[in-house]
Amino acid sequence: MKRLMVLITVVLFVFALSACKHKDEKIVITIGMWPDETAKEDVEMFKEWKRRFENDYPQYEIKGQNYEYNVDTFLFMAETGTIPTVFQTWFTEPQKLIANGYVKDITDELKALGWYDKMDPEMREALSAGGRTYGVPRDGYGLGLFMNLKLLEEAGLIEDYDHDGKLDLYDPEGNPLYPQTFDELLSMASTITETLEYVAGFMVLSANKQGGWQFSNIAWNFGADLQVQENGKWVSKLNSPGAIAALEWIKKIKHEYNALPSDVSLSYNDWWSKIGQESSPCALSAATRLPLRLLTWTNRPTIRTLLCRCLPVRTVTGIPCSAEHRICFLQKPPASRSWEL
Known part of the structure; x- marks a missing residue:
């Protein structure tokens, strides 16, 4: 205070x-x-x-x-x-x-x-x-994957390797079992959709301001420059190669893999309700918005947020991370970390 x-x-x-x-x-x-x-x-x-x-x-x-x-x-x-x-x-x-x-x-x-x-x-x-x-930053937040580990376990993607009563995100050799690239996320979402009945493997928000917010962060990771300065003016570049690649990725996960919810309009309140109700295993989430009410819907601590790193969100331009479109949300982190709620 x-x-x-x-x-x-x-x-x-x-x-x-x-x-x-x-x-x-x-x-x-x-x-x-x-x-x-x-x-x-x-x-x-x-x-x-x-x-x-x-x-x-x-x-x-x-x-x-x-x-x-x-x-x-x-x-x-x-x-x-x-x-x-x-x-x-x-x-x-x-x-x-x-x-x-x-x-x-x-x-x-x-x-x-x-x-x-x-x-x-x-x-x-x-x-x-x-x-x-000319100002003082008041706050910032990081983006990452928020996952229901119980659903990942049911789909055969993770398990309790060390038998300590908690599901593990790393195999016995220390290799991460969570997706590190958008291709890996696509593969995981497809596996979950095919394995579990009435479960969509991933969520992409579309309604209100959240659709553009999430798409921007996805597009930046594909190398998009959504706004560029030309002749002293800011110009939208929604048709840049990176933005098109991001749209193609969303099209693929929706129409080729059928791994998105059937709801056409998804807002911010939908992601945590669907994860808590176990109709979707993971979604992009801001670190400052993790609703603890999710814990009331599980019998053990299986809701976990996987954050690449808490970073201030920059909403003007993004940083392309790597050729394989690594999930790092604005900047490639030195190492991924996870926190269990």
Whole structure:
């Protein structure tokens, strides 16, 4: 809590020059990440931070605003001066916000606090322009495979080799039994679909924003550049060879191997429900979104997430990993790791 309080304090101080004066001459700071009133514990936490800050710095007045960044309304809010003093957005947005002068250079303050060199270099780069930094990364997440090991065992893909009561993801020689490439994932999904009745070997989300989000990460691993800069403008390249290869992979797993669920529209809530109900063995998942409720649907700890590495998600470009399309989600890790829930 103390660390978060310091973060808010520093950001408020940095943006104080652009804050508004109230009639009693106090400088009004609007916090755009203020939680929704239904999140009572979070609201109380923010109120306590507000009380402490205003007590230490009585020249300021803190106001909360539950603001969610929206590209359709941001320009209007910017022109009318109604953007919160401090707000958060996605990693796709900082460069255009910087270019249009909507955010403040805080490089000197970050260095004075010793934060500059502690920031992840790739995250800092996404928040910088011309050698100057304009924001602080709040959080990031990693993507990986979330798997129901019970279904993998039933399909004959894994077993408890050392007889310790837990299913193993490595054979006795130490070779990984989980898929390490998209070809291996295709093979595993096909085997499960053919072996187990009423079970689809894999899931690819398609509804809402999740379809594009997951496809982007798959496409990057096939070497796609989904956006490129041409003549000073960002241009979509959804027909790039890498993107086409990713679409061909999805087409193959769906139509040649019949290894995807029959549902045409799958959203984020569907992946964990299908894995928990044992109608699908694995899906792509963000590390920050692992629902512990899955454990209530199994008799033993057989739900495991396999993460190649927790990495900040970069939603502008991706990094092709290797010729065989290794499943590494943005960057090839030094080693794969797994955690059992």
